[in-house]
Amino acid sequence: MNEQLARDLECAIATDPRTHELGIHLQVRGEHLVVSGEVASEERRDMVLDVIREHDIALDIADHIVLSAEPGPGGPGHERIVPPSS
DSSP states (O other), X not given: OHHHHXXXXXXXXXXXXXXXXXXXXXXXXXXXEEEEEEESSHHHHHHHXXXXXXXXXXXXEEEEEEEOOOOOTTSTTOOOOOOOOO
């Protein structure tokens, strides 16, 4: 039953239009649902956790999701490079 719950939630996360995350893995360990995987942003992590919470599971959620994206050029924490004028 616990393995089926994890698979059902993984399917919900993969098919929900807010998330479409395929790299999220769930495992039931005792009274905890361990959520692991990688997402691009804090917002994506929040959406994944929202999808899980909407299923009203009777387990504590252990969030082990990591963020994969780093800000690109011009993003926060990056210096803007201005080309020299001719």
